[in-house]
Amino acid sequence: MKKSIIAFAIVEASLLATSLLGCSTPNSSTPISSSDNSSISSSIESSSSSESSSSSSVPVHEIDSLRELNFTYNSTTDSYWLDGAKSTDISGNLVIPSTYNGKPVVGINMQAFQFCKSLKSVVIPSSIREIESEAFALCENLESVTLNEGLTIISYYAFHRCEKLKSIVIPDTVTFLGDCSFLDCLSLESAKLSKYITVIGDYMFEGCSKLKSVNIPEGVTRIGEFAFRSCDFNAVTIPNTVKEIAVSAFNGNKSLKSVTIPESVTTLDSSAFINCSSLEAINVDTNNTVYCSIDGVLFNKEKTTLMKFPSNWAKAFTFPSSVTTIGDYAFNSCDRLVSYEVPNNITSIGKNAFSSSKHLESINIPNSVTSIGMYCFAWDTALKEITIPGSVSTLDQGTFRDCSVLESVTLEEGITYIGHSPFMWCTSLKSIVIPHSVTNLGLQALYESFFNNIYYKGTEEEWNNIESLSRPPYIYNVSETTLSFYSETIPTGTGSYWHYVNDVPTIW
Numbered sequence: 001m002k003k004s005i006i007a008f009a010i011v012e013a014s015l016l017a018t019s020l021l022g023c024s025t026p027n028s029s030t031p032i033s034s035s036d037n038s039s040i041s042s043s044i045e046s047s048s049s050s051e052s053s054s055s056s057s058v059p060v061h062e063i064d065s066l067r068e069l070n071f072t073y074n075s076t077t078d079s080y081w082l083d084g085a086k087s088t089d090i091s092g093n094l095v096i097p098s099t100y101n102g103k104p105v106v107g108i109n110m111q112a113f114q115f116c117k118s119l120k121s122v123v124i125p126s127s128i129r130e131i132e133s134e135a136f137a138l139c140e141n142l143e144s145v146t147l148n149e150g151l152t153i154i155s156y157y158a159f160h161r162c163e164k165l166k167s168i169v170i171p172d173t174v175t176f177l178g179d180c181s182f183l184d185c186l187s188l189e190s191a192k193l194s195k196y197i198t199v200i201g202d203y204m205f206e207g208c209s210k211l212k213s214v215n216i217p218e219g220v221t222r223i224g225e226f227a228f229r230s231c232d233f234n235a236v237t238i239p240n241t242v243k244e245i246a247v248s249a250f251n252g253n254k255s256l257k258s259v260t261i262p263e264s265v266t267t268l269d270s271s272a273f274i275n276c277s278s279l280e281a282i283n284v285d286t287n288n289t290v291y292c293s294i295d296g297v298l299f300n301k302e303k304t305t306l307m308k309f310p311s312n313w314a315k316a317f318t319f320p321s322s323v324t325t326i327g328d329y330a331f332n333s334c335d336r337l338v339s340y341e342v343p344n345n346i347t348s349i350g351k352n353a354f355s356s357s358k359h360l361e362s363i364n365i366p367n368s369v370t371s372i373g374m375y376c377f378a379w380d381t382a383l384k385e386i387t388i389p390g391s392v393s394t395l396d397q398g399t400f401r402d403c404s405v406l407e408s409v410t411l412e413e414g415i416t417y418i419g420h421s422p423f424m425w426c427t428s429l430k431s432i433v434i435p436h437s438v439t440n441l442g443l444q445a446l447y448e449s450f451f452n453n454i455y456y457k458g459t460e461e462e463w464n465n466i467e468s469l470s471r472p473p474y475i476y477n478v479s480e481t482t483l484s485f486y487s488e489t490i491p492t493g494t495g496s497y498w499h500y501v502n503d504v505p506t507i508w
Helices: 460-464
Strands: 006-008 039-045 068-074 079-084 091-095 103-108 118-124 144-147 167-169 190-192 258-261 281-284 291-294 297-300 305-308 337-341 362-364 385-388 408-411 431-434 453-456 482-486 497-501 504-507
Touching: 144 167, 281 297, 362 385, 408 431, 453 504, 460 482
Parallel strands: 079 103, 091 118, 118 144, 167 190, 258 281, 337 362, 385 408, 431 453, 453 482, 482 497
Antiparallel strands: 006 337, 039 068, 068 079, 281 291, 291 297, 297 305, 497 504
16 A cells, blocks of 8 residues: 655745635615504704704614604504614714604614724613614724614624724624625624624635634534634634534635634534645544544545645645545645645646645646546646646636746646636746647637647647637637647648657657
8 A cells, every 4th residue: 555645844824815706795684674564764853952853853862963764654553664774974973862852763774884984982771672674784983883782683884994993892682694794804803702693604704814713502513504604713712503614714814723623513614724724634423423623634534535734734744545636725835835645546637726825846747637626726826837637638717827836737648628718817838739638618618828839749730620618719718829749750740740759759
């Protein structure tokens, strides 16, 4: 049995964050209207001390400058919803009243205070049951939010990009916390969540780069996509109620050193812990029926798939002989990885498996490998040369994208398909030999590249018979690249031809 040893250089690891994925705005709920569609819109304006107070005025305290608040009456519930301010110029400290015209104020409507850039603090009374979507979004100077018991729903994007908010306590009466609720709260350092929420929504705290502390309550069953992306946890405790950890859930937590996957987890996305540059171990509860770990390296339970190698691993490691698949993102952003010999028992290498590795200089892929996923080596800034064996039939989309120092790629005979732009922005790769076995070219397969020469190991007629999703001149960059056809003897026709001289492609 051949042992595969991973060689590492002790270099300082640093975070290489992936591109930010967008968070789509979900459909937001709207305040309940009366069955006869009867509603009354009311407003209050701040008054000077000389003005007499009318019976409908709302007592507002601790307000530096309150120009206008709007309310909508709902006859079905005999209560009011706060529509927000007429002007986004509202500034200072806001205490939302619990009653208006003698009736309870029970909700804050969608976008009520959105873009109120001078709002400093807000106190939300216990009468409020629901805060709707984007209610305080983009209040970029909002520093303090006080939420009281009684609140049950905080909807999507409610506090999105409140850039100066430093802490938040979600009362235990809250049972629903919408996706993106605290997205891009750049100064948020701590968050205490209600013990009755069951889902950490998608993008919940994404981009909260100073967030070091958050409790994940017992009872949570799902940690959503990008939920804690680019946070700064030193440690995180995942309770034994969580069943799913979704796409990029902890992506880019640069201070996280170790994590334990509890017995309850049955779905763990391969990208959940990518770009965690300090991560040394992913441990799994021994009672988990789907996943396991060996010395902090994550595998499926059967040990047939290597799922994730910790980014800051700095020791030699021997693969179990049972492993046949290197999974998606398995070695993504492993900044200490310098060289790697893929074991002969490996048949499949997943997408992004070795991407974003700053110091990977060489990798040897055996003929046992039959598939390599898209973007497998993309953004590898030290990789200089590589050979793709003929056992691999497809060179997939973006395989070597932005490998800026890559100088040599050998494609062996047997490869039949070259996908969309596998060599995009490989600025140091000046030539490529296309095997005679290639029968199909994907969209702009050789176009967004920096080739001076493309050497096709076949005739011009055979080249013209290759199927392509692109039409000339978009198969390759005609204005900057010379396409040459193979000829073992001195050609007599027109055009550009090449042959090997001491194993080096040379134009006749």
